Amino acid sequence: MFVRIPTDRRPQPNTLDEFGLTSAFNRIIGLGEFTYRKGTEIFGEKEPAVYVYQVKHGAVRSYKLLSDGRRQIGAFHLVGDIFGLENGDEHRFTAEAVVETVVRLIKRESLQLVAAKDAVVSHNLLSMITRNLEHAENHMLLLGRKTAVERVAAFLLEMDFRTGADKMSLPMNRLDIADYLGLTLETVSRALSSLRKAGVLTFLDHDQREIMLNDRRRLADFDPQGPAQP
Amino acid sequence: MFVRIPTDRRPQPNTLDEFGLTSAFNRIIGLGEFTYRKGTEIFGEKEPAVYVYQVKHGAVRSYKLLSDGRRQIGAFHLVGDIFGLENGDEHRFTAEAVVETVVRLIKRESLQLVAAKDAVVSHNLLSMITRNLEHAENHMLLLGRKTAVERVAAFLLEMDFRTGADKMSLPMNRLDIADYLGLTLETVSRALSSLRKAGVLTFLDHDQREIMLNDRRRLADFDPQGPAQP
DNA sequence: CGAAATCTTGATTGAATTCAATCTAAGTGG
DNA sequence: CCACTTAGATTGAATTCAATCAAGATTTCG
Incomplete structure (x- = not known):
């Protein structure tokens, strides 16, 4: 099972399984699983977004860098979380494995194909992006004040x-x-x-x-x- | 005309007219225009999101407060910008007129109705939310580092x-x-x-x-x- | 084991905040 | 029309919270 949502808690930014994207993941003939060693880059900022990822085991950090190396981590992705989903063609963050991490991945293309046909999946994608937005909005408040x-x-x-x-x-x-x-x-x-x-x-x-x-x-x-x- | 995008510049977070949402605004029998005096609240955080707004004249600030009054403004909305668009049922920010401001407003309901039938509009809504997300992501970097x-x-x-x-x-x-x-x-x-x-x-x-x-x-x-x- | 990584704690520094004073522009009302 | 208030901005001085510098402890790992 991928889903690991405590029954007494509401969904959280970045956890999104009960929203049914996992079902889309399951339906698509994914490329299976991939393991990243601790500290390994999964994808880089500005790279073309080919895959969408789901954490099976481990944890991932997404961050941006300033030219002199200052780093801002925008989110941590824990087991069950989907990350690397972009609306545009390139990744806006660099993603790295925090510890040894297993991810499932599917082609962004395939997901979009399913989304185009399946209103539920496309709705779930929107929900997920909205959840990311909410998280970022709250994090702005934290960082600013x-x-x-x-x-x-x-x-x-x-x-x-x-x-x-x-x-x-x-x-x-x-x-x-x-x-x-x-x-x-x-x-x-x-x-x-x-x-x-x-x-x-x-x-x-x-x-x-x-x-x-x-x-x-x-x-x-x-x-x-x-x-x-x- | 609502559109006011300099020809030599790419679209920016929160400006979104060339993405065609304005056409949706135009097509819907909106509730017309409304003027807010300087400093007036347009909607409050946690209030039900009934309308979606477009700045016709003036400027708007969207912010969150901490319990002791510390304020974090998440975005400024300038002429042409659409704001107050929520995926969920309630506003996540308070919005206030920075100066005397004229907005056009339509029912969120109507927009969603149009979006459900028109793939272009629904795609534009997604683009807009993504743009807001990108802006928030960049702002996290600014605030954090x-x-x-x-x-x-x-x-x-x-x-x-x-x-x-x-x-x-x-x-x-x-x-x-x-x-x-x-x-x-x-x-x-x-x-x-x-x-x-x-x-x-x-x-x-x-x-x-x-x-x-x-x-x-x-x-x-x-x-x-x-x-x-x- | 020895080296590298991670965390804690102490001392000092420093960037931004807080407190405070002044200035200008823009009302407001007699 | 002008005294008076108010709002907004700037600048200076003092303070403070977090950053930086530094040392030591503990764990991890090759």
Whole structure:
């Protein structure tokens, strides 16, 4: 199964399986699976967009670079997520495997062919792009107006939401998180430490990628846009 | 005429007329025009999206707020731009008139009806959403990774590009610009002053909203993502 | 094992914010 | 018409939050 949406949670930016694109993936004679080693580029910015990808295992980062190397990660793609879908002919981001990652891929062409005939699929494509847009809109607010701790809190809530477990195993390192949040890795580390000291989370097992959220509610208090609490 | 695209420039995020949505606007018996006074709200975030709007005259800002009032403007909509188009049922931004603004509006319903029957219109809707997405993606890079002067330079280039004249009359004030660029109004003012001192621009007429770009090329050097120079 | 990678923490610096003062232009109303 | 207010912009000084520089700890891996 590709679908891994926690039953008690609404769909999230970048996760999109229940929207039925997976069915399109399944229907098309795809090129099967491909494995990328940690740190490998899957496609580059400005390259022609030939394939559309779905994460089967692992995680992917999509980013843009400035001429001097400053990097902004626009999104992380987790298991089940589809990425690399472009309306135009070229990719607008570079995509890299964060860890060893298995993706399924199909030709963009084939997907468009199916979409042209199947209103459901074409509707799902639109929904997916809209979801990406919503995510980007929220991320603009984060990048433009939130403090360091607020950004990190929002990030943890997003990951928690998307992985659907209190105990999270973050595939990306501090630098990736920093480049996603518009911070430095040191600032991310300090923010995580202060959240740990505040008791809202615990690092598990000396492995700092495993994070246990002790109090999702109190964590949400650190994010001024955090989801309303029931 | 609504279309006002300089012939030597490619389409830009948020300007979208040559994509034919205007024809859809024209075909539908719209609710005609409506005028909003400076500072007036056109629609609010989370409100049901009943209408889609096109700027006939003036300018509009779309923004999100944090609980304590921090504001992030996601986009400015200039003459010809369509805004308030949602795939879902509610608006994701608040929209306000920056200056006295005339908009044309049609029911979202009617547009969707036309789109369902006319593949060209529906394709144009997709193009428009994609354009908004591209703009948001680029803006994430700006907000996450560019310095104050770089942001202001990028802003001027964007406005120049969209208005298509070296001599620009900016409808928005310094605070609007600041909230668009994730800065304070003082920082925007300082950046503009330093660009003026560097000679790339001139304020005209003691009215600091009228800006003359003396050297677009040199201005682009201030933006590390600026358009490639021919 | 030794080297490289990753993370944390401390000290310092610095870019942007905040606080504050001034200036100009544009109303507004007596 | 002019005093007075208000809105917007600029500039200076002080502050602050995050970046940078630096060191050390721990893990991972060839």
